[in-house]
Amino acid sequence: MSCKPDLPQKVTYIDLFSGCGGLSLGLGNAGWHGIFAVEKDPMAFSTFKHNLIDGKHAHFDWPEWLPKEATTIQNLLEKYPEQLTALRGKVDLIAGGPPCQGFSLAGRRNAKDPRNKLSDEYIKMVEIVSPKYLLFENVRGFNASFKVPEGKKVKKPHSMIVKAKLEKLGYKVFTDFLCSADFGVPQKRTRFIMIGVKYDLIDQNFENPFEFLPHSRRDFLIRKKLPLKPVKVSDAIGDLLVETNGLIHHSGSDESGFKQLDYKSPSKPSKYLRVMRRGVGKSKPNSLRLARHKTSTIEKFSKIQKICRPGVSLSDQMRLEIGTKKQAITVLNADEPSKTLTTLPDDLLHYCEPRILTVREMARIQSFPDNFDILGKYTTGGVRRTQECPRYTQVGNAVPPLLGEALGLLLHKFHTE
Known part of the structure; x- marks a missing residue:
């Protein structure tokens, strides 16, 4: 790049x-x-x-x-x-x-x-x-x-x-x-x-x-x-679907540990993707780990994807229907650029899979090329949120x-x- x-x-x-x-x-x-x-x-x-x-x-x-x-x-x-x-x-x-x-x-x-x-x-x-x-x-x-x-x-x-x-x-x-x-x-x-x-x-x-x-x-x-023309989200992260790549073990136990995408470079990349993957050949980018969602969380995300308008935050009525107090939650619109990324990974849901984005998907939306590695913890919580800068935060804060x-x-x- x-x-x-x-x-x-x-x-x-x-x-x-x-x-x-x-x-x-x-x-x-x-x-x-x-x-x-x-x-x-x-x-x-x-x-x-x-x-x-x-x-x-x-x-x-x-x-x-x-x-x-x-x-x-x-x-x-x-x-x-x-x-x-x-x-x-x-x-x-x-x-x-x-x-x-x-x-x-x-x-x-x-x-x-x-x-x-x-x-x-x-x-x-x-x-x-x-x-x-x-x-x-x-x-x-x-x-x-x-x-x-x-x-x-x-x-x-x-x-x-x-x-x-x-x-x-x-x-x-x-x-x-x-x-x-x-x-x-x-x-x-x-x-x-x-x-x-x-x-x-x-x-x-x-x-x-x-x-x-x-x-x-x-x-x-x-x-x-x-x-x-503006780059669509699907042209930026459409090659990072679980459905087309499959999953492999990342860390933790085989049964309950983290999984990551088994990335396969697409044969017909978008213009934007060609820029992001320039010079990397068939190599896999880092930070492909998926969040470890509970079954109930996946069901909630699926419901949100069905009732919400892509690219628009949930209304008060929708939040009440789903049973969430979270103020900002939006499903990506595959055919438009993303809303502004934040440091909170659960502010945005994937446009077609019931999950939050991976760090690499956020990096793509920020225009970091695939040969730029993101290091450190993936997330942090509690009082440490104001003291540490894990991967999601690093990408969300970046220019x-x-x-x-x-x-x-x-x-x-x-x-x-």
């Missing part, structure tokens, strides 16, 4: 809050060279390191002074101030998307969520390193005001606070909302994107970079050999690599012109 363009000069970036590496994978495929990345969760960083530092998608010239391990920006600022200061003016781009749970419109928006302040750490790194460009990704709610009690003054959206701080550091900041489905991703995932450009790089003819994206979108899809690549190509265009 790399299909890297022939770029005339080396352009470098740092990825902050990198997660498992969706944005870095996209930037690397667009020809950018990584210096280092920062991710605090050991599981997410193990996936990042395996693929993007040591593996087939490696494109980092990692500095000797920085251990290749999970860490935080705060730790970097405290331990390596001299090394970071030495990078000043030598980095082309700082990219990243701070954790967004407190801003998400799909979850419980919380103005006091401590993770909301992580954008300040991003800004601190920008202040020290002073790159030429900035790329900032977050959920739509990052650009929405929090509800306040009647009579209280409405606070600015956090995006405007971040924008103002970056402008004080010498950047012209452009913002927009982008839908991943417009860039070949089989998912209606809309994100708030912020691009910053140093004022001294802007002349009177400089235009808003987002105005170029609609024009470059077609060229991007053609270059990637992707369909010009779709195809969107990252489109943005990377756009930024490079402005860097060279």
Whole structure:
């Protein structure tokens, strides 16, 4: 899937809050060279390191002074101030998307969520390193005001606070909302994107970079050999059916343990699938383990698939009929891009099999290629949900690599012109 363009000069970036590496994978495929990345969760960083530092998608010239391990920006600022200061003016781009749970419109928006302040750490790194460009990704709610009690003054959206701080550091900041489905991703995932450009790089003819994206979108899809129309879910995961692949043992006991798909590469893959499986031959992707559903759960899922409208969340009446209190549950529509993936695997049901998706199916919907391995636990629960980043969470949190690549190509265009 790399299909890297022939770029005339080396352009470098740092990825902050990198997660498992969706944005870095996209930037690397667009020809950018990584210096280092920062991710605090050991599981997410193990996936990042395996693929993007040591593996087939490696494109980092990692500095000797920085251990290749999970860490935080705060730790970097405290331990390596001299090394970071030495990078000043030598980095082309700082990219990243701070954790967004407190801003998400799909979850419980919380103005006091401590993770909301992580954008300040991003800004601190920008202040020290002073790159030429900035790329900032977050959920739509990052650009929405929090509800306040009647009579209280409405606070600015956090995006405007971040924008103002970056402008004080010498950047012209452009913002927009982008839908991943417009860039070949089989998912209606809309994100708030912020691009910053140093004022001294802007002349009177400089235009808003987002105005170029609609024009470059077609060229991007053609270059990637992707369909010009939105990619259907069935074209992304239709080869991962239990019915056509069968199951083999994964782990645990033979009777009650986990099973995984016995994947067989299709003879007539879709255009999208050809991109996802480019360069892997007949090899099987990892993370094909199926959830171990109880019989009663399978029956409930089958009932949901019969009564719901594909692609639309269950209504209150349907939830009452099924006997579930879960607020967000949707059956995929095979003929459309998926709804936005979350970190909760039981938010979405398969379009024709009574089960949740595998991690690999979620990775496909996010546009991770099959030679990108997802590592770590599959799931976690209880209080550990806020402390660990298992496979489903890593994929659900990621920036779709195809969107990252489109943005990377756009930024490079402005860097060279």
